[in-house]
Amino acid sequence: MMQEKGKLIVISGPSGAGKSTVVFKAIEGREDVCFSTSVTTRKPRPGEVDGREYFFVDPDRFKEMVENDELLEHAEYVANSYGTPRAYVEEKLDAGLNVLLDIEVQGARQVHEKMPDAVKVFIIPPSLEELEKRLKGRGTDTERAIEARLIRARQEYQEADFYDYLIINDDADKAAKELSAIILAEHCRFNDRKEYLK
């Protein structure tokens, strides 16, 4: 078989949907999957290594990256900027690695526009009632923060129509199997393999 290019897999979904659990179960033991590393203007914390947790850059360099279209998506968060470096992602994909990107819907839409081939997966809990229950169960958020998360989830649901796949996380093992199947199936796309027909 010829070396197949990796796939960029964009994962989104409300906080409390159980995304991380599903993703880690899906990629357990796989060496063909990696996470993307973001660029940020935030200062490194003790123990953080440039190129491992983040690529740390100053605001001028970040601005330049945005202007030169070096980022697949970017956003502001608590006075700092974060973005996904296009060159880094493409290097991994060219090496045959699937790159996972766990980002919010707005960032995912930017990626979708710049790289339409990216596989977009939206992971949700079985219902918003269940989401509320899970958020309350975690005990990490105030009532008001939970209310804000639910409003945000509802809003993201409205804007999610450009995703390719929707995984309902009512059972993490089942959801992980679905995510694995999606990654494998996407590697079987006719257009990616049509060289074999020559």
Added chain:
Amino acid sequence: MMQEKGKLIVISGPSGAGKSTVVFKAIEGREDVCFSTSVTTRKPRPGEVDGREYFFVDPDRFKEMVENDELLEHAEYVANSYGTPRAYVEEKLDAGLNVLLDIEVQGARQVHEKMPDAVKVFIIPPSLEELEKRLKGRGTDTERAIEARLIRARQEYQEADFYDYLIINDDADKAAKELSAIILAEHCRFNDRKEYLK
């Protein structure tokens, strides 16, 4: 989870690609997959049961089915007509069953036009040289018949551009895993599940 509709899975590929082996490995033990039953004008052979091997109809009824758009595809073969009954397929899909349809490229194109949502999978051997080797190895065809099969395969390769997936059968277990993944992934399509976002 709400009852999900089944998927129509169209499988094609040259004779000698090992389609049947891949398909049987992929659906082994699954109760959510069935094969379609064709309509034919050919006379039943001893032991054949109407509605099991085929739905047996006379040429007038077949003609009427074509005119009434009751067939998803149809073709002539050795003076007999064969077709896929739309109502039968839709009944299975509505019951949540995935329906497999093993047909040639021309028939697949007809299905594609009448039911664009059908999942089209093309299964091929690693190369045409390998196909030739396999056909010779089977020892069931004359030299001339093998030559005709190879010409036909080459022609089908040229016309296969509307398929969604391409499976290279260099290893039947791997190919079967890919087919299973495709079926599972197709059930995770955003548009089929967006009811959950309401």
